Amino acid sequence: MKKLEIGNFHVKDVVFGNETSYKDGLLIINKEEAMDYILEDEHITSLDLKIAKPGEDIRIVPVKEAVEPRIRPDGRALFPGVIGDLAPTGEGIVHALKGISVLGVGKHYGSFGDGVVDMGGKGQKYTLFGQLINVVLIADTDEEEERFEQQKKNHAIRWAAHKLAEYIGRAVKDLEPEDKDIYEFEGVTKRDEKTNNLPSVVLVMQPQSQMEMMGYNDLIYGWDMNHYVPSFINPNEILDGALISGSFMPSSSKWSTYEMQNFETIKELYSRHGKEINFLGVILSNLNVSLEQKERSAIFVANIAKSLGADGAIVTEEGYGNPDVDYIRCIVALEDVGVKTVGISNECTGRDGKSQPLVVLNEKANALVSTGNVSDLIELPACEIVYGELAALGRDGLSGGWEGDEKLGPSVREDGSIILENNAMFCGDGISGWSVKTVKEF
Template sequence: MKLKIGNFYVKDIIFGETTKFEQGILQINKEEALRVVYEDENITDADLIIAKPGDKVRIVPVKEAIEPRYRVEGGPVFPGVTGELMQAGNGATYALKNSSVLVVGKKWGGFQDGLIDMSGEGAKYTLFSELLNICLVADTNEDFEKNEQQKKNKALRWAGMRLSEYLGKTVANLEPEDIEVYELNPLTKRTEKENMLPNVAFVMQPQSQMEEMGYNDLVYGWDANHMLPTFMHPNEILDGAVISGSFMPCSSKWSTYDFQNYPMIKRLYEEHGNTINFVGVIMSNLNVALEQKERAALFVAQIAKSLGVDAAVVAEEGYGNPDADFIACIVALENAGIKTVGVTNECTGRDGASQPLVTLDQKADAIVSCGNVSELIILPPMETVIGDLESLARDGLSGGWGNDEILGSSVREDGSIIMENNAMFCGDRVSGWSTKTMVEF
């Protein structure tokens, strides 16, 4: 497979009479763009608001992030989701870099939603404070979900994807500023130099725990809960084959933007042919029952062994129950003679004294920590709130609360907030964005 991603670098976003991309400026006709949003009759109220780095803006509840893109040869940006099923990872795709579509709840949030500050102390916690964001702030008539802590948010998330495709079309007839090329030869046709290097695979564990459909990450539109571990080309992930779900404590989430730009995959590509022979991606899953977890781990190890993998990186989307899948996978790979590194965040409790992962094993002796989901974050009031600040306390966001005997409400009377890192949108950057470092004591 050979994927070319043509990049257009967005310098500013404004509203105007036409939707176009010119000299680095993305101009949006709001009325026309909202018609794309309202194509779903379940959307009852919607607006577009632009949020830029440095703005004194707080955005909550954030549900999803998507990079605007355009598939040059035709077809949907997200095969099997926003259009017909087709192979991703081949051909050319154009991307509007430095920008994202953020899907934001106008009146209600849920366990899987998060917060973004575009400036101040809070901005350092999430990548999305560094981007030019088109915030789709909307509500739906999906009343059956409003009192549920965990929500599918389908109408809102799909509207965000349609909007990102609509914006991506602005560069359809333009020449990109630069082109990234991602290509791996078939395993049986690698060069002598590549074959002399250690064979390395990336094992991804996207969120797939929910047995009821509609919450989990989707692979080509297929609910990942139905999957057994399978071998995928890394280009597929970078080119829209996988979209984010709607069940995950938010700091641990992989947004669709993360899948589209997955830093760990790109870094493995950089090392390919130099220090490693990048075999590809083993797409695993996260399960509920212990037997399911053990079965998936055995599948991963068998695939890796059959491919001649010498070393692997395992990354999990989540913590808690998924830690059992994560550790089981590492142990199965180590038992197969494959040196393995894990990438995850921790849940050590607010006092930092709890076991960081639900389950551990001596063979899991090389784990990269991306942070503590329980870390308390206190942030001052922000001049402007996009969305609904009260949702952080009212609607059961994973890092917010309505009342605590000691700490009170997550949202204070003056508009300042206290919350766990859990509620920071994609805050722990498990996909590889993290700028966090370890401190020795």
């Protein structure tokens, strides 16, 4: 049995001070020390740290990554194979600071996968991160070769966010957690009779892995998932830092690393394990470009699920468009081997809501959960403070933003107000399972 113990520290406020420490809900960060640590990376050419709290009139853009601050008391890296040596994940103890995130933000240049977070006003509701206290890492880099590219790897800023999350986590390394979440994963053949008699369910996750050039895709233990084939893994590994976000998918539909650390669908399945269902674990799949690759992965997934004895499956994709083909093909393949399957994804139905919601549909995909339309138009008033650079939304090809439109004008208006598609709201679709959206029938 693998047992993962996440010790929680519930942060109520964050301030800068003389030492990085935590006590009674107050997190103090030594800003100078934290910045010196990040600036050890010579590719970071300018840096600032800010704190953004829910309800403040702050707009943050271009947001590239979000990470929950954590630390492993035994000294293992928070993200093995990424910011430290390779080591197993999914068991042992990790300490987590809850209610806050580290946001990696560009100072001047955005890209297709970057997004917007509003901390207050009408825009706050569009993303989970408007509800959290955010330590905002605003940086520029010397990655000149991609500065004016729409698609960026954003390596230096993303890695800086991972490092800062671990640095902040040191504040609670030797403290006693306020409460604990314990995830015990038994081998699928070692479970008691009661559990084995419950309907068995597997979760199929399809992280972003379409780019054949390395550096854009999600990573598993530091390994680019374009090289990955579907495999059965312990869900604890996902919750424990084995998987990190990439820099490719349109912003509203991406899974940030924060979401992978807190993958709500996994948590929900665990909460019902042994009571309503027998949670078999995760089949970690991939998203491909060629039809042959898509078909191969669907075969892998269906065969693994059938071999595990799954009665049901949940399939969830990161992104939309081309990945819809992998998503629907996987659902159909599972149904074909007798595994009843539910899908979770967003839709791209156009600004008028009248287009086909997914690129491909099939009558066997008859139980789909929608997390909303990426093309919904959103208009938001100006915010008093901007962290990053507002112009990036219109100038730099962020998904959901534009420089000019015949009818709508520019995304960024002279008065600081903005108009954008939901596409640009950072991780706003909540495909990992946290979405607060509801469906209304008209």
